[in-house]
Amino acid sequence: MSKTTPATTPATSDAPAAPVGDQDLGAAGSQLSTAPAESLSMPALGVVGWARWFWRQLTSMRVALLLLLLVALGAIPGSLIPQSGTDATKVADFVKNNPTLGDVYDKLGLFHVYSSVWFSAIYILLFVSLIGCIVPRTWQFVGQLRGRPPGAPKRLTRLPAYTTWRTTAEPEQVREAALALLKKKRFRAHLAGDNVAGEKGYLREVGNLAFHIALIVLLTAFAWGQLFKSEGNKLVVEGDGFSNTLTQYDDFKSGNLFDTGDLVPLSFTLNKFTGTYETSGPNKGTPRLYQAAITYSEGAYGKDHKTLVKVNEPLEIGDAKVYLTAHGYAPLITVRDGKGNVVFHDAVAMLPLDSNVTSTGVVKVLDGYKNPKGVSEQLGISAFFLPTYTQGSETASTFPALNNPVLNLTPYHGDLGVDSGIPQSVYQLDKSHMKGFKDSKGAQLRENLKPGQTMQLPGGAGSVTFEGTKQWANFQVVQQPASGWALAGALTAIFGLAASLFLQRRRVWVRAVRGADGVTVVEMAGLGRSESAKVPEELGELAGVLYDQAPGAPDHDAASDAQHSAKSPIADPASEPSTEPTTPDPQVVPAERPEK
Numbered sequence: 219m220s221k222t223t224p225a226t227t228p229a230t231s232d233a234p235a236a237p238v239g240d241q242d243l244g245a246a247g248s249q250l251s252t253a254p255a256e257s258l259s260m261p262a263l264g265v266v267g268w269a270r271w272f273w274r275q276l277t278s279m280r281v282a283l284l285l286l287l288l289v290a291l292g293a294i295p296g297s298l299i300p301q302s303g304t305d306a307t308k309v310a311d312f313v314k315n316n317p318t319l320g321d322v323y324d325k326l327g328l329f330h331v332y333s334s335v336w337f338s339a340i341y342i343l344l345f346v347s348l349i350g351c352i353v354p355r356t357w358q359f360v361g362q363l364r365g366r367p368p369g370a371p372k373r374l375t376r377l378p379a380y381t382t383w384r385t386t387a388e389p390e391q392v393r394e395a396a397l398a399l400l401k402k403k404r405f406r407a408h409l410a411g412d413n414v415a416g417e418k419g420y421l422r423e424v425g426n427l428a429f430h431i432a433l434i435v436l437l438t439a440f441a442w443g444q445l446f447k448s449e450g451n452k453l454v455v456e457g458d459g460f461s462n463t464l465t466q467y468d469d470f471k472s473g474n475l476f477d478t479g480d481l482v483p484l485s486f487t488l489n490k491f492t493g494t495y496e497t498s499g500p501n502k503g504t505p506r507l508y509q510a511a512i513t514y515s516e517g518a519y520g521k522d523h524k525t526l527v528k529v530n531e532p533l534e535i536g537d538a539k540v541y542l543t544a545h546g547y548a549p550l551i552t553v554r555d556g557k558g559n560v561v562f563h564d565a566v567a568m569l570p571l572d573s574n575v576t577s578t579g580v581v582k583v584l585d586g587y588k589n590p591k592g593v594s595e596q597l598g599i600s601a602f603f604l605p606t607y608t609q610g611s612e613t614a615s616t617f618p619a620l621n622n623p624v625l626n627l628t629p630y631h632g633d634l635g636v637d638s639g640i641p642q643s644v645y646q647l648d649k650s651h652m653k654g655f656k657d658s659k660g661a662q663l664r665e666n667l668k669p670g671q672t673m674q675l676p677g678g679a680g681s682v683t684f685e686g687t688k689q690w691a692n693f694q695v696v697q698q699p700a701s702g703w704a705l706a707g708a709l710t711a712i713f714g715l716a717a718s719l720f721l722q723r724r725r726v727w728v729r730a731v732r733g734a735d736g737v738t739v740v741e742m743a744g745l746g747r748s749e750s751a752k753v754p755e756e757l758g759e760l761a762g763v764l765y766d767q768a769p770g771a772p773d774h775d776a777a778s779d780a781q782h783s784a785k786s787p788i789a790d791p792a793s794e795p796s797t798e799p800t801t802p803d804p805q806v807v808p809a810e811r812p813e814k
Contacts, residue, residue: 282347288340299331309329330474341437369411374727374742379757380744382739387767387768391768393409396414412730415727417723422747429714440704445473445474446476449470449472449695450470450471452693453544454691456490456690457489462695464478483517484514484536491690493507511524511526512524512525539696539697540693540695541694544570547603549565551601552683553682555586561583566580566581567579568603576614581597582599583596583597583598598630605621605623626665628663656676668684669684670683670685670686725744726742727742738771742761743757
């Protein structure tokens with residue numbers, strides 16, 4: 219009966235250590251990874267030696283991981299502490315309220331983290347480390363692709379996955395069948411003397427290199443986007459338009475290297491805003507549809523195009539994306555003086571206070587108004603808007619739609635303070651130099667108006683009319699170059715990491731030689747980068763297919779078996795000849811017919 223010679227040494231590392239006198243086994247397992255070998259010897263004294271040592275440390279994996287961790291830690295203060303590049307007002311307020319801590323933060327560069335010297339140094343070192351790690355590994359991997367898998371070790375029995383059987387087929391026929399089988403299974407295989415060598419799993423190293431390259435692309439795209447990005451908000455009332463210039467924005471922030479000339483030339487007009495809401499049930503008042511119908515053009519002389527901008531469905535023009543971010547109401551108000559002259563006629567945007575769009579705002583009449591005595595004054599009117607007014611709920615709207623709109627007005631006259639040069643919010647009223655209009659009872663004049671109604675100012679001071687209601691939409695125009703590269707880098711890094719983790723690079727050898735009794739002895743062995751059940755399983759499948767093409771030889775007596783074992787070149791010389799049949803290891807492919 220034929221017998222199997224079991225593997226005697228399991229794999230406990232990336233490549234089994236070759237014993238003395240069997241150095242070719244170490245060569246067989248070499249270059250299964252392109253990771254640079256670390257030297258245990260200290261660098262030679264001198265500038266060159268220390269420079270070489272520093273370079274090896276910088277391009278090592280542990281230093282790259284450490285730098286990546288430092289980048290993540292360095293980004294934390296950039297998220298928690300206000301940054302001068304994005305919100306200088308908050309930085310000024312922080313320094314004013316915390317003078318000592320603000321001075322420390324300023325010296326450490328924590329108000330401009332991403333452009334600070336220390337963060338830039340970490341970022342650059344990380345790039346150098348990654349590039350210094352990738353370049354040699356890439357050249358080494360290209361060299362492996364251009365070469366051939368190494369030949370089989372002399373003692374295949376020392377490999378972690380091994381099987382053998384005897385067959386009446388000629389050795390040349392077995393080797394040709396093994397070569398065709400390995401190529402069919404997508405191994406890179408070739409004949410090497412009396413054996414066939416095959417290798418598979420190169421995508422593992424491709425994934426590893428792709429992950430590192432994608433990480434560089436991702437970091438580069440992120441840095442580029444942060445330096446050249448811009449982000450601005452603009453509130454547009456129905457019928458009004460917007461042109462992408464710096465003076466048109468309500469607020470604007472950008473990266474350190476952004477230039478106003480980088481703004482994408484575009485303009486648009488808000489034709490109509492449409493919003494629908496749930497009318498009943500537990501989700502009553504929840505928006506069902508938010509969309510803005512706009513007419514836009516690209517460039518200074520571009521043709522007009524109509525489109526809909528919805529939540530999470532922005533308008534994309536070049537590198538710019540126009541997002542719909544908010545919505546509200548703008549009551550149309552007309553103010554007349556005592557002689558009936560119109561001194562103000564415009565839609566005043568109101569800021570929502572709750573989910574039912576209860577809103578507040580201010581009407582400021584700066585020029586053209588004269589009181590009954592003919593003296594020029596300024597008017598300021600505090601406005602409170604309820605889209606759906608319900609009796610008994612005078613302070614809040616009960617639904618976000620325009621079911622029963624009511625505008626509450628509280629007028630004042632005097633000096634608004636806008637001529638002092640101090641910036642003011644258009645949504646706030648400075649009453650320090652204003653006087654309220656009094657009603658017939660001497661109380662502050664305050665009145666609710668429905669569309670079409672007019673409030674008369676006392677003493678012939680004029681009137682305020684609520685003409686109707688328009689809607690407004692807030693648009694956010696974002697330019698962040700290289701965002702596509704960042705997305706591509708992130709996806710490539712994920713797939714590359716998955717390939718490097720789940721694919722295994724392995725080698726298979728098939729040796730077919732004629733034994734002392736004239737019968738062909740077939741040996742098969744496999745080796746992977748690490749101990750895994752995949753190599754023995756795959757070897758068993760390959761052996762099963764090859765066994766069908768080169769079936770086992772007829773049984774012979776035990777004495778011949780023992781004699782053959784003692785003289786066979788594949789037997790372990792340290793083992794003693796035996797006249798008893800050998801029981802195969804349960805983890806080794808059986809000798810009679812390898813398992814599939």
